[in-house]
Amino acid sequence: MRIGKKLTVLIAVAALMLCSAQGALAAKVIKMHHLNKNGAFDNPSGAAAVVFKNLVESGTNGEVQVQIFPSGQLGKDAEVVQQVKDGIIQLGVHSVGAVGSVYPMISVLDVPFAFPNHAVAYEVFDGPFGKKLAGDITAKTGMKCLGFSDSGGFFQFTNSNHPIKTLEDMKGLKIRTMGLDTHKMLVSSLGGQPVSIAWSEVYTSLQTGVADGQMNPVPIVEFAKLYEVQKYLTISNHLFAPHVWMMNMDFYNSLTPAERQVVESAAKTAIVVSRGIANAIEASDRGLPFLSAKMEIYTLPESEKERFRAASQPVVIKYLEEHFGDEGKEMLNAFLDAIKEASK
Template structure:
């Protein structure tokens, strides 16, 4: 083929035009964000958090930082993905405390049962000085920067397929799924149940096949995970609150401009507020407790019954925390309980 001046000019113009089109994309920084559930912002708290974060970051940086979402644990188990964030394979993750425990075992000090008087106290604790202390310790020991602490759906409830739970005695013999935390296992053991550590992605099948009789999670999670299809009884014990821990790779964060860091911080804070609001809305709507009541027998323990649960479980779990984490764990646990008292 003979190359003419006209052909060369056309080729040159095409090359320049194409380079102009792709240069913004090439220049953009990509933040890959892992989370545990569907991307639908109206379906669950992490979906709301991830969607709001993506929108605010991309608009706030004029597209210079692009956010790619990886929902439903598609990159692996939470306890594995947290090390992907640490290594910089992906840049960020919204993790359960069970996932965080793989890199930062001390997160188990948050599992003192029946510690909070109400849900608003949880926000004050994790948005205040104790949250800052915990975030700094996670970065120091695990090498992961923390953007904030989200709401995984509120206080935990117990479900099972065998019988109604009104007292600790009703827990005897029940196989209850927990995260892999010793503190979570201790809660179930202290009440006479048998803990079964099962990965989140496998919980529904475990309940369906009888590998586990029950599980413990907040109402919104029980609802959107469709556990009502394989569980018959729900007891609103309110025994635990476990935050989502939002991490980001420190090296990636350091590579951002000061303006981009500001956008990331603002977007994460706004997303956490949105996730909390979604958790409360689902809990109170016909997609939450009202929906579960249609197929599950729901029971709310009396003050006396809650006291019995607390008296059996709290001392045992605090002892486990002291034995497992030593002086350092006791200090962090006491700081946690003091923050609750102050709030």
């Protein structure tokens, strides 16, 4: 009798394990890539990812699961964009540099000194222009664009040679950029030498002198510990380059209407979270107050910023108009008009 009871228990446990395994197999899984460490308070993309995961899993009663692969575990960002397109993973939060490999016209966002402040940038990406751009990305790439989150705020210049206080101070500096032609052109127009380097290799390149400096938002300078290999930080606010949320279209289409609503709502909320965290970090002991003890910080006055703008903006706009033709001009004009409207 005792053996019979044990056998019954074992069968019951096995049945439960089988049901659990079948339930796990039945769940839809979103494998999610982002470039930075996971954590609700560590960095904008990490915060956005954990919030997205929580909202999707709770909103679908676990029918849709999210597995996060942070810190570029799946490869270089541009490589992972292709993995999303091929359906190897389902969702990526990508830099504009990576998105440029499948949607080159993302470069219209690279007009230097275009945004006056964060509020205008957020309004532009959440408004009609953002919807237009997301729709075009979806149509051209075959991937669903879910929106545009904050990569950490406005781009600033850092370097290890000398303070950048005037346009002339840029001359000859080897500045790391993403692979985008517009970023390289921006640096060249200011008198620097652009050096295209993958994000995973930036710290070592700055440490060894392959590059003198780089450009990124303040939170990225902090959490990537670039202050260890850079001495000078110049607050220039010259670019705002969002992270782009890209989902495999076949997977998106496999979701029920209710699941799609949850996923899209979760992405929108996560995007708002990324912006709050980016601004909070910049203003906290992990942002400018922290970096001021590690680096020499200088803010470009408006008069000098205008010199930077005059040297770089016409060059990039001319390139965009010539390179992308009428379609590029139309998207560029829509972008600039949206900024004017949001700035009123």
